[in-house]
Amino acid sequence: MTVKHSERRYSEVTGRAVLYAILIIVAIYYLIPLAIMISTSFRDMNDIRFGHLIDLPSSLSLEAWRMAWSEVQIGARRQLGLRPYFINSLLITIPAVTISVIVGALNGYVLSFWRFKGSNIFFALLLFGCFLPFQAILLPQATVLGKIGLSGTIPGLILTHVVYGVAFTTLFYRNYYVSLPGELVKAAQLDGAGFWRIFWRIILPLSTPITVVAVIWQFTQIWNDFLFGVAFSSPRSQPVTVGLNNMVNSSTGEVRYNVDMAGAIIAALPTLAVYIIAGKYFVRGLTAGSVKG
Amino acid sequence: MANLHIDNVHKSFGDTHILKGINMDIADGEFIILVGPSGCGKSTLMNCIAGLEQATTGRIIIEDEDVTEAMPKDRDIAMVFQSYALYPNMNVWKNIAFGLEIRKMPKDEIASTVERVADLLQIRPLLKRKPSQLSGGQRQRVAMGRALARDPKIFLFDEPLSNLDAKLRVEMRTEIKKLHQRLKTTIVYVTHDQIEAMTLANRIAVMKDGMIQQFGSPQEVYDEPVNLFVAGFMGSPSMNFIRCKVMEHQGEAHIRMEVDGKDYNLPIPKQEQAVRQRIGQTVILGIRPEQITHVIPQQDAGPNMASVDGKIIVTEPTGADTLTLIRMNDQEVNCRVHPREAKEPGETMTFMINMDKAIFFDPETEDRII
Ligand SMILES: Nc1ncnc2c1ncn2[C@@H]1O[C@H](COP(=O)(O)OP(=O)(O)OP(=O)(O)O)[C@@H](O)[C@H]1O
Ligand SMILES: [Mg+2]
DSSP: OHHHHHHHHHHHHHHHHHHHHHHHHHHHHHHHHHHHHHHHHTSOHHHHHHSOSSOOOSSOOOHHHHIIIIIOOOTTOSSOSSHHHHHHHHHHHHHHHHHHHHHHHHHHHHHHHSOOTTHHHHHHHHHHHHHOOHHHHHHHHHHHHHHTTOTBSHHHHHHHHHHHHHHHHHHHHHHHHTTSOTHHHHHHHHTTOOHHHIIIIIIGGGOHHHHHHHHHHHHHHHHHOOHHHHHSBOGGGOOHHHHHHHHHHHOOSSOOHHHHHHHHHHHHHHHHHHHHHHHHHHHHHHHHHHSOO | OOOEEEEEEEEEETTEEEEEEEEEEEOTTOEEEEEOOTTSSHHHHHHHHHTSSOOSEEEEEETTEEOTTSOGGGSOEEEEOTTOOOOTTSOHHHHHHHHHHHTTOOHHHHHHHHHHHHHHTTOGGGTTSOGGGSOHHHHHHHHHHHHHTSOOSEEEEESTTTTSOHHHHHHHHHHHHHHHHHHOOEEEEEOSOHHHHHHHOSEEEEEETTEEEEEEOHHHHHHSOSBHHHHHHSSSSOOEEEEEEEEEETTEEEEEEEETTEEEEEEOOTTOHHHHTOTTOEEEEEEOGGGEEEOOGGGTTSTTEEEEEEEOOEEEEOSSSEEEEEEETTEEEEEEEOTTTOOOTTOEEEEEEEGGGOEEEOTTTOBBOO
16 A cells, blocks of 8 residues: 555656656757847857857847847838837737727627627638638738728738737637626626626626737737738838848848847847736636636 | 516527416516426526517516517616626625616615615625625625615516525525515515425416416415426425225225225315216325324314324434325325324324315326316
8 A cells, every 4th residue: 555655656756857857958948049049139249250159248238239229221221220110010019909809809798798690600700710821811901901092001000910810809708708607797787787888897807817818919919920011011111020031131241140139139029028927817818718618 | 566477488599499388477566486397497487587588489568568679678677696697896895786876876875775785685794895705605695685776677586595504594585575575576586495485475386398387376386286296396395196096985986095905995075076076097196294194183083084004114303293104005105293193114003184185186187187
């Protein structure tokens, strides 16, 4: 009895150790490139030129960050650095995330609590949107944007991201809401509340976890998007991903690794920030939405 | 305050028919108890009355106004949900006040209403808590409070006391009864509790498989059940059903009953004319346990009194009475005797049967023989 018992304990402990070892190795594997990027971004060019390509900075230099942010000549653009692109990205991402999340929440609310004839078909069609590859909608969307006069503009990009993102946000919210008891809405109806009041007073306050999920998802999708950003923008409305690409590709002469790395980190910083701020909710929200979905 | 007419209401979810033609005429101020086995459609009927489910066909009329198509909020109904349905994001106070705020009650009036209801339901110390911080019974009382805070035309209560401890349940039952006597609001109330049903109801509706089996006063439903189902459903312990034959004995119809090897002829009351004519046929005798007792000297003389000697199989003391199991016509029969009179299992004692209270059912149709 006791032998068996301790054996089981022993095997449990080794299992755990192996698990942790694997997790640590994987974590290192993923973190090394990031570490190298960060370290390179703080080195100066001389350091890189005469030392190893991969090394710790001999002195902390913010030069590369300044260059990437506001001094590098990108393409033929008059304004220097990634800053204008970064601002474009903000101008695209913030409204697009906001609108697609609100529309998704409303869609989910209707599809869960105010079913209508054909609402299931409607939902199935929306789901179809989630499986649609980006490439498939490039040409039609370009035509549409041209027809409504939004080609190459920031509103055009916002519209594109909203349309594409609503499928996902609707899916998130709908799956979360069907796990809420339907009697809540019934009780509120008897209390005299209407469609909007129930949404604002009862449903939305319960939606924090899934809203965090939807915001993170949409923010990373839209911020990191390159394809739409390249296809539907003009030089004046290009997002930071396109800017970064142009910066790396348009540098003449020697490759300025430190500037490239700093630029890449700048471009990735907002998504990183969103994850760190809301990540705890993200994990919780994903499971909360999926348990009964 | 309002009358309520439910006119041939059917409800199907897809292909499954849940309600199959419900008809009820409920007068202003009546207290209606709805009972029936789990899954028979009680909650569905409540939802149809409240407008939370659209009846497939049929009409709902409240206060002489057809509300079949009306929105729930326009029907002026307050409901306690079987699942409570408390708003998780609001504390108890807000939960109760929500409906009042929407209906634009002045602030100070809301406050006094919430406090009155909280006192009534003994949840005053809980007003600041969220539903997740409450026990099941506390949540149920909050659900109750949310309804009682309003002054609607009709109250719908779906098993509102099911989760309370025995003492609290009795207290709340009394409070509800007092409240009804004071407000005279029409109430439809679902319960699985026999005592609740008997004590609260003006009339009881017994439901089975989406149909109303019987709708009458508690005494009617208890004493004059229309069929085997109602007879078996109402009353605890439930009525004894004994298959037996109607036989002629000394020129009169009697029930032939064999108890532990000895044959008895039990009288059939005069009012059961239809049964008396079924000589030679098998019927089901329904008799409640309290009608089979130990011999009580002054009462054993009536024309419809009979006595049999039965061997006791099992006894179950309940405190007030002892339930005693014997066999009649080889079927188990529960009798209710005084604890002092009850003999031990294996012993034989004489039981007195009050055939005046016996009722008879057709074994084929299971309806009462009339
Ligand atoms: N939305 C629905 N879709 C399909 N079937 C349903 C739906 N709601 C209820 N039912 C079915 O209708 C039947 C009646 O349900 P209902 O909730 O009215 O029963 P009930 O009499 O209240 O039972 P209980 O005493 O257990 O509360 C059940 O068989 C249930 O499965
Ligand atoms: Mg029910």
